[in-house]
Amino acid sequence: MSHSRLFARLLLQQTGARHCYTASRQNLYITKDTKVICQGFTGKQGTFHSQQSLDYGSKLVGGVSPGKGGKTHLGKPVFNSVKEAKEGTGADATVIYVPPPFAGAAIIEAIDAGIPLVVCITEGIPQQDMVRVKHRLLRQGTTRLIGPNCPGVINPGECKIGIMPGHIHKKGRIGIVSRSGTLTYEAVHQTTQVGLGQSLCIGIGGDPFNGTNFIDCLEVFLQDPKTEGIILIGEIGGNAEENAAEYLKQHNSGANSKPVVSFIAGLTAPPGRRMGHAGAIIAGGKGGAKEKIEALQSAGVVVSMSPAQLGSTIFKEFEKRKML
Amino acid sequence: MAASMASQAAARGLRTATSKHILLDKPKYTWLSPRRWLNLQEYQSKKLMQESGVAVQRFYVADTASEALEAAKRLNAKEIVLKAQILAGGRGKGVFDSGLKGGVHLTKDPAVVGELANKMLGFNLTTKQTPKDGVKVKTVMVAEALDITRETYFAILMDRACNGPVMVGSPQGGMDIEEVAASSPELIFKEVIDIFKGVQDDQALRMAANLGFKGPLQRQAADQIKRLYDLFLKVDATQVEVNPLGETPQGQVVCFDAKISFDDNAEFRQKDVFAMDDMTESDPTEMEAAKWDLKYIGLDGNIACFVNGAGLAMATCDIIDLHGGKPANFLDLGGGVKERQVYEAFKLLTADPKFTISPSVPVPRHEGSTTITDSHVQC
Numbered sequence: 001m002s003h004s005r006l007f008a009r010l011l012l013q014q015t016g017a018r019h020c021y022t023a024s025r026q027n028l029y030i031t032k033d034t035k036v037i038c039q040g041f042t043g044k045q046g047t048f049h050s051q052q053s054l055d056y057g058s059k060l061v062g063g064v065s066p067g068k069g070g071k072t073h074l075g076k077p078v079f080n081s082v083k084e085a086k087e088g089t090g091a092d093a094t095v096i097y098v099p100p101p102f103a104g105a106a107i108i109e110a111i112d113a114g115i116p117l118v119v120c121i122t123e124g125i126p127q128q129d130m131v132r133v134k135h136r137l138l139r140q141g142t143t144r145l146i147g148p149n150c151p152g153v154i155n156p157g158e159c160k161i162g163i164m165p166g167h168i169h170k171k172g173r174i175g176i177v178s179r180s181g182t183l184t185y186e187a188v189h190q191t192t193q194v195g196l197g198q199s200l201c202i203g204i205g206g207d208p209f210n211g212t213n214f215i216d217c218l219e220v221f222l223q224d225p226k227t228e229g230i231i232l233i234g235e236i237g238g239n240a241e242e243n244a245a246e247y248l249k250q251h252n253s254g255a256n257s258k259p260v261v262s263f264i265a266g267l268t269a270p271p272g273r274r275m276g277h278a279g280a281i282i283a284g285g286k287g288g289a290k291e292k293i294e295a296l297q298s299a300g301v302v303v304s305m306s307p308a309q310l311g312s313t314i315f316k317e318f319e320k321r322k323m324l
Numbered sequence: 325m326a327a328s329m330a331s332q333a334a335a336r337g338l339r340t341a342t343s344k345h346i347l348l349d350k351p352k353y354t355w356l357s358p359r360r361w362l363n364l365q366e367y368q369s370k371k372l373m374q375e376s377g378v379a380v381q382r383f384y385v386a387d388t389a390s391e392a393l394e395a396a397k398r399l400n401a402k403e404i405v406l407k408a409q410i411l412a413g414g415r416g417k418g419v420f421d422s423g424l425k426g427g428v429h430l431t432k433d434p435a436v437v438g439e440l441a442n443k444m445l446g447f448n449l450t451t452k453q454t455p456k457d458g459v460k461v462k463t464v465m466v467a468e469a470l471d472i473t474r475e476t477y478f479a480i481l482m483d484r485a486c487n488g489p490v491m492v493g494s495p496q497g498g499m500d501i502e503e504v505a506a507s508s509p510e511l512i513f514k515e516v517i518d519i520f521k522g523v524q525d526d527q528a529l530r531m532a533a534n535l536g537f538k539g540p541l542q543r544q545a546a547d548q549i550k551r552l553y554d555l556f557l558k559v560d561a562t563q564v565e566v567n568p569l570g571e572t573p574q575g576q577v578v579c580f581d582a583k584i585s586f587d588d589n590a591e592f593r594q595k596d597v598f599a600m601d602d603m604t605e606s607d608p609t610e611m612e613a614a615k616w617d618l619k620y621i622g623l624d625g626n627i628a629c630f631v632n633g634a635g636l637a638m639a640t641c642d643i644i645d646l647h648g649g650k651p652a653n654f655l656d657l658g659g660g661v662k663e664r665q666v667y668e669a670f671k672l673l674t675a676d677p678k679f680t681i682s683p684s685v686p687v688p689r690h691e692g693s694t695t696i697t698d699s700h701v702q703c
């Protein structure tokens with residue numbers, strides 16, 4: 001990740017381009033060398049998931065817990081601020097397990113400290129807070145945010161940043177991007193079972209205002225030689241899937257196109273109700289599953305009607321294209 | 325002339341009472357539909373607006389007929405509008421089980437207000453949007469009736485495509501905005517607001533002009549627009565929709581009705597607003613679930629669902645339907661659910677008589693989420 005980041009920065013300097021948020025897309029591709037800190041390190045969630053992360057083999061190098069700087073937790077140093085943690089550890093990424101009232105500020109702190117990748121797990125951040133965060137995010141290109149309200153990102157066997165169960169993942173060929181957490185694990189489990197495995201799995205989360213969308217991830221997957229197939233898991237609410245379909249039409253057509261399989265949750269959801277996720281709502285007649293499915297199909301995506309058939313469907317696509 | 329003015333005013337009174345929630349056709353702005361998660365009565369929304377200096381008709385609230393009479397006298401208005409306070413729409417054309425027709429009435433005589441209130445309070449009002457037995461009316465609003473010479477539409481919402489707040493307006497208010505969007509899209513105006521800078525003077529004035537307000541009214545409307553935006557931020561609204569934002573013959577700009585949608589995620593810092601939540605017209609199971617922080621939505625099938633994760637919960641309902649069954653509910657327990665919540669959720673589901681199939685049947689749990697849930701169960 002460090003090489004592509006450096007390259008991206010050099011490119012920006014050379015071309016004199018304005019800082020643009022899309023420049024930070026490459027930061028999504030975590031590796032075994034990614035150094036991670038944890039904000040909310042000593043809290044209940046932070047402690048539990050940091051231990052899991054260490055057990056998985058991720059390079060967790062420390063954490064932030066204001067007021068507890070100088071202490072040690074899980075054998076790693078605790079710092080009072082993200083800036084101090086970055087200086088003390090050289091961290092490339094941070095994962096945030098901070099409760100909703102303070103999570104927005106925690107993200108901003110990480111942006112201010114110039115951390116290349118911020119993964120915010122927290123569910124329940126007020127939309128206004130995230131609008132402010134997004135305003136900052138879009139006007140810079142150093143920091144990439146994933147989430148909030150997401151399970152995180154994992155490069156199987158190399159680095160796990162988030163709450164996903166590591167043991168169901170297997171290093172492999174499929175890039176997975178999803179708005180849902182537990183529904184993603186179904187896709188992961190199935191692709192592991194059919195032997196294809198995953199190259200990179202990114203949970204972009206269920207909030208209406210978030211840091212990374214489908215297109216950000218699709219670009220990374222399309223440019224990654226290790227990612228040979230893509231699974232996209234969407235749900236009702238907003239336009240992200242339609243935008244993704246448009247992007248795929250432009251960038252994933254023709255002879256060199258990679259197979260894309262999708263499932264869209266919420267075909268049976270009643271309109272006007274918020275289905276768990278803040279962003280999962282069919283509003284004003286827009287954001288329904290049917291339209292998303294049609295848009296994706298028109299872009300050559302194979303849409304599965306059942307969440308239980310994602311692995312088998314992409315396996316069939318690989319068979320058809322003689323990629324097995 | 326007087327008669328037609330009166331009937332116009334009556335029609336307007338009815339229209340303000342029954343103002344539909346508008347659905348915009350254009351894909352650019354996603355409107356939220358009327359089923360609110362947080363339920364506020366009209367008088368509560370108007371009180372919030374008043375507190376932000378937004379111009380609304382002067383009003384009082386009454387729980388008894390004598391209070392209503394007193395309020396009508398105190399108003400000292402040329403004409404009074406009496407409105408039953410229920411959450412459901414269609415009040416104007418509703419019927420009380422006292423025999424009184426119409427949940428909204430106009431009169432010049434305070435005594436009549438008292439008489440009518442007597443036939444509203446404590447009785448059930450049935451409208452197209454209520455259950456068939458109607459809803460009990462516990463409160464009425466006694467407001468100064470104002471004539472409207474012109475109706476405009478104005479809304480502020482958090483828009484995903486614009487990454488933040490957007491103002492949308494049309495000089496064609498008081499009617500179905502979706503029709504306006506479809507037939508005359510050039511009459512829909514928008515301004516994207518910078519969340520840190522707020523509404524700029526030129527934006528407010530431009531929107532006011534686009535809404536058709538001229539001369540001193542333009543300044544007044546611009547001021548109202550800014551105040552509505554302040555309210556939008558103050559209460560963590562996801563949408564504030566004013567229809568109509570009207571002009572009176574006396575040269576006032578008044579918000580005749582507003583629907584406010586609130587961000588549930590902001591409840592921790594909007595305790596006053598959420599304390600006003602009137603759940604008496606909600607489904608009792610959904611009320612009970614909300615008590616335990618469970619994300620539950622009742623559906624009409626007989627296969628109960630009990631799931632960790634919103635996407636998976638939706639997918640569970642989908643897969644049941646795919647195989648010819650009917651889900652009875654959506655239930656997202658979340659990844660961090662505690663033991664007590666799991667117990668209460670199970671109690672909720674098993675208490676419902678419509679479940680003929682064991683709720684444990686389609687309960688997709690993932691190993692991963694179970695691990696996480698189990699560990700939190702110990703907390």
